[in-house]
Amino acid sequence: MTNYILKRLGQGLLTVFLTVSTVFILIRMAPGDPAVSYAGPLATSDQLAAVREQFGLDKPLLEQYWIFIQQLITGNLGQSYSFQAPAMQVVFERMPYTLTLATSAILLTAVVAIPLGVWMSRRPDTGREFGVNVLTIAGQSMPDFWTGIMLLTGFAVLVPIFPASGFATWGGLVLPTVTIAILQIALISRMVRREMTANFAAPYLTVARSRGVRSSLLTWRYAMGNSAIPVFTALGTRFAAMLNGVVVVEVVFAWPGVGSLIVRALETRDYPLIQATVLITALLAVGVQLLIDLAYPLLDPRVRLGKAATA
Amino acid sequence: MTASPETQPASPNSPKSAEQPLLEVRDFQVELIADTAIIRAVDAVSFTIHRGETVTIIGESGSGKSTTAMGILRLLPEDLAVLSGTVVIDGVDISADPKAIDKVRGKTLALIPQDPMTALSPVHSIGSQLFEAIKIAGAASGKDKAALQARAVRLLEQVHIPTPELQLKKYPHQLSGGMLQRVLIAIALASEPQLLVADEPTSALDVTVQGGILDLLLELQEQRGIGILMITHDLGVARLISDRIHVMKDGAFVESGEVQQIVDHPATEYTQTLLAAVPVLGPWDETPTASGRRAAGPSTTPDPALTETGAKP
Numbered sequence: 001m002t003n004y005i006l007k008r009l010g011q012g013l014l015t016v017f018l019t020v021s022t023v024f025i026l027i028r029m030a031p032g033d034p035a036v037s038y039a040g041p042l043a044t045s046d047q048l049a050a051v052r053e054q055f056g057l058d059k060p061l062l063e064q065y066w067i068f069i070q071q072l073i074t075g076n077l078g079q080s081y082s083f084q085a086p087a088m089q090v091v092f093e094r095m096p097y098t099l100t101l102a103t104s105a106i107l108l109t110a111v112v113a114i115p116l117g118v119w120m121s122r123r124p125d126t127g128r129e130f131g132v133n134v135l136t137i138a139g140q141s142m143p144d145f146w147t148g149i150m151l152l153t154g155f156a157v158l159v160p161i162f163p164a165s166g167f168a169t170w171g172g173l174v175l176p177t178v179t180i181a182i183l184q185i186a187l188i189s190r191m192v193r194r195e196m197t198a199n200f201a202a203p204y205l206t207v208a209r210s211r212g213v214r215s216s217l218l219t220w221r222y223a224m225g226n227s228a229i230p231v232f233t234a235l236g237t238r239f240a241a242m243l244n245g246v247v248v249v250e251v252v253f254a255w256p257g258v259g260s261l262i263v264r265a266l267e268t269r270d271y272p273l274i275q276a277t278v279l280i281t282a283l284l285a286v287g288v289q290l291l292i293d294l295a296y297p298l299l300d301p302r303v304r305l306g307k308a309a310t311a
Numbered sequence: 312m313t314a315s316p317e318t319q320p321a322s323p324n325s326p327k328s329a330e331q332p333l334l335e336v337r338d339f340q341v342e343l344i345a346d347t348a349i350i351r352a353v354d355a356v357s358f359t360i361h362r363g364e365t366v367t368i369i370g371e372s373g374s375g376k377s378t379t380a381m382g383i384l385r386l387l388p389e390d391l392a393v394l395s396g397t398v399v400i401d402g403v404d405i406s407a408d409p410k411a412i413d414k415v416r417g418k419t420l421a422l423i424p425q426d427p428m429t430a431l432s433p434v435h436s437i438g439s440q441l442f443e444a445i446k447i448a449g450a451a452s453g454k455d456k457a458a459l460q461a462r463a464v465r466l467l468e469q470v471h472i473p474t475p476e477l478q479l480k481k482y483p484h485q486l487s488g489g490m491l492q493r494v495l496i497a498i499a500l501a502s503e504p505q506l507l508v509a510d511e512p513t514s515a516l517d518v519t520v521q522g523g524i525l526d527l528l529l530e531l532q533e534q535r536g537i538g539i540l541m542i543t544h545d546l547g548v549a550r551l552i553s554d555r556i557h558v559m560k561d562g563a564f565v566e567s568g569e570v571q572q573i574v575d576h577p578a579t580e581y582t583q584t585l586l587a588a589v590p591v592l593g594p595w596d597e598t599p600t601a602s603g604r605r606a607a608g609p610s611t612t613p614d615p616a617l618t619e620t621g622a623k624p
Contacts, residue, residue, distance in 0.1 A: 125390075203429040206386050208440075210424075211498060212417025212447045225434050301434060301482040 008293065012286035017072075019282045020275060024068055027274055028061065034269035038081050055081065055271075068275070077279065078272040082264070087276035091258065095280065097167055098250070098257035102242035104173055105180040110235055113185045117192020118219060121200060139186030148179040148252035165254035176253040180246055184238055191234055195227035202226070229299050236292035243288065244281040331402060332359040333419075333506045333538040334383070339396035341375070341382040341562075352378045354562040355396070358555075360506065363536040367549040369585065370559035376542045377425070379559070380510050383540075384422060385412045401505055417447040421499035422508050423528075426515040427491035431483040438463060438479030441498055448502030466497040470527060489520035496527060508540045513548060525552055546589045550574060558582050 035051040036043070043051075052058045056067065071077050080087040116132065123129045155175060156164035163172045196219075199205060205222050213222070243258075250259030258277055265273035297304035341353035352375045360366045368376040381387050383398050385405065398406045401419045405411045424430040431440055441463045445451050451458040460479070467475035470493040483491060492512060499507060509528065513521035529552055531537060543549055549556055549570070556573050558566040558581065565579050577583045 203424060203426060204432045206381075207422060207424045207430040207495070208432070210384055210386055210416060210420075210422035211444050211502070212413065213443065217443075221435075222432050226432060229434075299434070301436070302484050 005290075005294070008290050012290055015286055016279065016282045020072070020279050021065075023278045024065060024275060027269070027271055028064075032269045034081055034271055037268045037270075057271075072279070077276040080265075080273040080276075081270045082268045082273065083270075087270075087272040088280070090273060091261065091276045091280050094256060094258050094261045097255060098243060098246070098259060100167075100173065101176055101180070101246060101250070101255060101257055102239055104177045105184065105242060105246070106235060106239045108177055108181040109184040109188055109238070112181070113188035114192055114224075114231065116185065117189040118196055118224065120189065120193040121196035121223075122219065124197070136186040136190050139182045140190075142182065144179055144183055144246075145248045145252055147182055148176070148249055151175045151179055152252070167256060172253075176246075176249050176255055179249050179252070180242065188231065188234060188238075192227060192231055195230055196223050199223040199226045229296070232295070232299060233292060236288060236295075240285040240288035240292075243284045332361050332399075333364075333401055334358075334360040334540060335397070335399040336383060337397040339379065339382065339398060340394070341378050341387065342393040342395075343378070343387075344391050344393065349393075352392075352562050353382060356557070356559075356562075356564055357396075358557055358564075358567070360538040360540055362505065362538055363532060364554045365532065365539040365541055365552050367541040367543060367553035367556045368559050368564075369543055369546060369549045369556055371544060371585075374559045375562040376544075376559045377510055378562075380508050380540060380542045384416075384420070384508060385409065386422075417444065418502050419505045420508070421502060421504035421506070422510065423492070423496055423499055423512045425511045427488050427495050428483070428515065430495055431491065433483055435482075436479065437481050437483065437486070437494055441466065441479065441494070441501065444498045444501035462501075463497075466500055467494070469500065469531075470494070470497045472497070487520075488516050489523065492516060492520075492524050493527065496524075496531075500531070503535075504537065506538045506540065508542075510542045511544070512541075514543070514545065521548070528552065546574075546585055558585065 033048075034055060034057065035048045038055075039047050039051045049058070056064060059067075068077075075088065077087045079085065080090050083090045116136075120129050120132055152164055152175060155161050161171075162174045163169060164175075166172055200218075200223055205218060208218055208222055246255075246257070247259035247263060249255065250257045251263055254260065258281060262274065262277045264270075265277060336359070337357045338355045339353060339357065340351065340355055343350045343352045354375075356379060358366060358368075368379060370376045378387070378392075382392065382394050383400075385394070387394070394406070396406060397404065400415045403411050403415055403419075405415065431437070442459050445459055445462050445466075451462050463479055464475045467478060472478055472490060472493050478486070478490075478494070486494065507528070512528070513524050516524060525548060528539060532539060539552070541549070541552060553570050556566075556568065556570055557564045558573065558579070560581050566573060566577070566582050573582060574586065577586055
């Protein structure tokens with residue numbers, strides 16, 4: 001087991017390293033000049049050169065990369081151009097906001113999507129199930145910027161129940177959470193229904209029914225127990241993806257998270273800030289994925305005992 | 312034979328155990344609703360099973376024998392199968408009141424499924440599934456862990472599973488098919504059932520294991536006087552354990568009778584074909600016989616000769 005974790009950690013770190021390296025190269029290949037963003041459009045070429053020298057952008061690419069690697073090892077990715085503060089610190093300050101939004105969105109998704117999917121699987125081919133089915137297809141099809149703007153118009157402007165932007169009060173969490181969750185609920189509930197339907201048709205369920213197991217136990221203990229693994233994986237993967245910043249939703253609601261931060265960093269060509277954001281979100285994504293994999297054995301004895309046998 | 316005197320409803324005055332059949336099926340019919348048509352999968356079959364009896368329904372794949380069993384147990388999807396006729400299990404008429412099946416499931420009635428490898432939930436341990444059956448049977452309360460454990464161990468011992476304490480902690484994928492079938496029989500026995508419905512209980516198992524499972528069923532029947540409804544396509548199995556056989560084809564019984572009578576004097580061509588399909592053990596170099604029986608090769612069924620020496624009296 002320890003070997004397995006070490007191996008997975010190594011793989012994860014390699015993934016993160018390759019990701020940040022790719023980003024390092026891509027942002028330098030992309031059009032746009034950080035010096036122009038920083039010094040403004042009226043700056044003279046001497047001023048621009050001074051800025052480039054200050055940021056170390058006048059050095060050859062390989063040398064810049066070497067400096068970047070040294071920074072990676074020390075964990076200090078340099079000063080953000082636009083914030084004039086250590087880039088890592090700027091990201092860390094934004095992280096809790098994204099973490100809060102992602103957590104509340106994934107919780108809402110799980111709390112709604114799992115019972116909804118189970119309900120759909122137990123009432124196939126009824127009128128109401130058809131209605132919910134259509135709604136989930138709609139939820140899947142609506143782009144989140146549109147959902148966000150509609151919710152804003154509805155519940156922040158026309159009927160001002162919730163704040164339109166920012167995270168000044170807990171009420172501010174509601175609309176962005178709902179915006180993210182609508183799509184996720186649509187996807188996850190359909191997945192739950194698919195898994196449950198497959199498990200309801202499984203032989204062990206028929207055999208359990210033949211020995212008088214109650215219907216509620218058949219649903220939750222048997223069908224859900226066996227559907228839990230793929231559903232849990234999907235929820236975990238989506239949570240990891242949300243930690244990378246729910247960019248569009250954060251921008252729509254002016255949410256002070258990592259998503260809106262990376263948009264600003266990209267606009268100003270703030271290389272250290274882009275790199276720091278990518279580094280931290282990649283580390284988080286890989287970390288969450290590793291946790292999901294480590295939690296597998298808790299849900300699936302076949303994985304648990306398989307590992308024990310090979311170790 | 313299908314309309315034997317036994318099919319008459321038990322009169323209330325008659326001595327219970329001797330007269331009232333464990334299972335009484337009259338004009339039982341199953342219609343399956345398919346996309347384009349309604350298929351009559353089981354067409355007006357009638358039969359009875361008494362205590363200590365084994366009645367076998369034999370037929371090819373698709374003949375409706377498993378559908379008969381699943382229909383009697385009300386395990387067919389309700390929206391796809393329309394049942395009619397009378398089914399009385401140990402005095403409980405489950406055709407009049409579909410909810411009545413809950414009174415017999417996990418109590419007087421138990422199913423032994425076709426494929427033991429898929430018949431247990433893969434994410435729950437053997438023990439938890441056995442404990443659950445014991446709790447449903449009311450044999451031990453969920454709170455009394457020690458009593459549950461003791462009862463579970465005793466059940467596994469009865470089906471001859473070695474080191475039962477260790478097996479309880481295991482998961483289905485860790486046991487072989489034969490062991491799982493024994494576990495399933497133990498789970499079925501948790502409620503001290505009167506009637507076992509065995510739906511091809513050996514067809515998914517190795518030949519070497521099949522005989523052991525059949526012996527176990529016969530042993531349990533002898534000890535407890537259980538009635539068994541055996542579904543099989545395998546005449547070797549049927550000969551070994553049945554008292555009576557119903558030969559099924561296209562949803563109806565084409566022939567019914569005592570085992571020996573059917574084997575010795577098959578009345579229909581269909582039964583003759585089934586008989587001819589039974590392979591016989593012989594020397595490896597034996598040439599195919601005129602009757603069309605497959606010569607030599609490993610037998611896929613217990614040797615029919617076993618009937619002479621088998622456990623069945």
